[in-house]
């Protein structure tokens with residue numbers, strides 16, 4: 001069912017401070033510039049690792065879904081893990097049949113990588129917020 005770990009999502013009150021940490025202290029490689037994702041209420045930056053990425057997410061706006069997380073974790077913290085799946089609709093239907101709960105409308109949205117994503121409620125996932133991302137096809141094309 002789940003495929004490769006695509007990224008680990010890390011919430012932060014300051015993307016600039018976190019980029020400095022991951023670049024200057026940890027020696028990671030930032031992937032492009034931070035960008036806003038208004039539909040999801042977050043500002044995003046990626047850090048490349050040899051086998052995966054860190055997705056830094058900072059609240060964007062008063063309605064950001066990250067505001068509650070940062071109220072409980074003022075310094076930020078590990079927020080979600082993202083697994084690739086071959087077919088996001090098939091994965092959603094199989095997982096909900098086994099008791100998983102999809103957040104929001106239940107329909108995939110376009111995530112920070114420009115690919116369809118879904119989030120699964122942590123209550124059924126051992127306390128972990130799980131993001132599913134449709135993986136690119138064999139030619140590297142996204143749906």
Ligand code: CO
Nearest residue numbers: 009055082131
């Ligand atoms: Co993510």
